Amino acid sequence: MLDLSLEDRAATLNARYRNHAAVQVLRHALADPDLGKVALVSSFGAESVVLLHMLSVVAPDTPVLFIDTEMLFPETLAYQRQIAERLPLTDIRVIRASAEQIAARDPDGTLHQRDTDACCDLRKVVPLEAALAGFDGWITGRKRFQGGQRVELDFFEPEAPGRLRVNPLAHWRPQDVADYMDENALPRHPLVARGYPSIGCAPCTSPVAAGEDPRSGRWRGQAKTECGIHFIGGKMVRGPIAPDAAPEPETDTMTETVIQTAEIVPLPDAPVLVRDDGFHPVEGDPDVTLPPDTDPSTLGQYLNAGLIAVEFPAMTDGRGFSLARILRELGFAGRIRATGGLIADQYAMARRVGIDEVQIPAALARRQPAGQWLARADWRAWDHRSRLAG
Ligand code: SF4
Incomplete structure (x- = not known):
């Protein structure tokens, strides 16, 4: 190329x-x-x-x-x-x-x-x-x-x-x-x-x-x-910028896309779930929790589970994305929940590989509100379920 x-x-x-x-x-x-x-x-x-x-x-x-x-x-x-x-x-x-x-x-x-x-x-x-x-x-x-x-x-x-x-x-x-x-x-x-x-x-x-x-x-x-x-x-x-050349400003002007979220729950100290329409209380215990070093060749035994949690010990650890993607490729049809160190920037990636919801601590939810998680406007056309639907 x-x-x-x-x-x-x-x-x-x-x-x-x-x-x-x-x-x-x-x-x-x-x-x-x-x-x-x-x-x-x-x-x-x-x-x-x-x-x-x-x-x-x-x-x-x-x-x-x-x-x-x-x-x-x-x-x-x-x-x-x-x-x-x-x-x-x-x-x-x-x-x-x-x-x-x-x-x-x-x-x-x-x-x-x-x-x-x-x-x-x-x-x-x-x-x-x-x-x-x-x-x-x-x-x-x-x-x-x-x-x-x-x-x-x-x-x-x-x-x-x-x-x-x-x-x-x-x-x-x-x-x-x-x-x-x-x-x-x-x-x-x-x-x-x-x-x-x-x-x-x-x-x-x-x-x-x-x-x-x-x-x-x-x-x-x-x-x-x-x-x-x-x-x-x-x-x-190179050299000085001409006065009419409109250089890029280096300001912190905020230009956030405004996303309407259907349900914004009050934020006590309990963690919340990020889903496609905003924050929700955490509901349902996972049937299986997969640490990031789970052997992918063992995932076939979990295909009948209803809810699988995939752990992300740090936002730089991408192994959970691979586990979710492989579960979907194997035909897992239940829900996948990401837990641990994800931030708003990673929501589109999570949805792309087949993760349905992300569990985050209350403190992070206060710093990164729901609109920020959903602000990547084009990810919905690329998420796992949309791609399955064609
Ligand atoms: S920032 Fe100041 S000192 Fe540094 S290279 Fe430019 S003019 Fe020179």
Whole structure:
């Protein structure tokens, strides 16, 4: 498929993975020969640890490109070392401008005071372009809720002239990020707690007050909002953005699809079930509970059960999806309930493999309301029962 046009490759991959969740997009797409060779570009900033952790679970040998502008906060460098030591990523590459380029264009390190676009070009854009040579795509942490052109963001985007961008977190909301970090006990960038929700280079990043746009601390007082690795009409462009070019805003504008749910139960401390029309009280005990390491060859003995629970000890553990899919392939016609560490982003995937309901704790239901679970508007046409019905 690498012979197809960039747009056709993106469309084919989006169709193939349309109802997968973030972890499954990474797990399957990175092994997909039609995607080609891919790297993760990470700033080791406020939210970077989510993708870094996912990658360490599903494909730890994927190259990680870390752009060290040599203007970063010491806390970022320490955080990068901390993450690198903690996660089993095997190919972290530190990208820097060449000493010759620095000597020629910014010998005294003050270019950012005179021309931030030229400084970003020297220290970020040019080194990244060089580092991405030979890759067919790169992974980003961009999300639909960030607004602007991102409200239509797909998992795979063409980036002229010849690369794909992979956006596994396209459907994630801010709470998904927080929940993922909590569940996996991931360390936060130390500057987040000190008022830096978006973290770039030290000379160009200031703390943000309550109520301010999270990115307002970047190049404060300047019209500049992007480092130069920005996109217009799906293309990466270098240098300053023309005033009429409508760059993508980096705001937290919420653009949630409003889903009407038939039944929203009051939320005591009891867990709830997520079904296609909203939250319900937990009812019925499973006839069988399958841990994630259940041998698939033993599933045939459970085909007469009425309700089977499949355990997900963590949201990065996809074995429960495989068990549900195999049960359906064997002809199991009862209900399948997922229990454990799933989040809203994974509901479409759960329905696709044949899971009917997801049991979640009350605290998660309060953070991720029913509309958020059902917000992937097109999953209903792709769920297991719809596909069975033709
Ligand atoms: S963010 Fe500031 S210091 Fe960093 S590369 Fe850009 S202009 Fe230079």
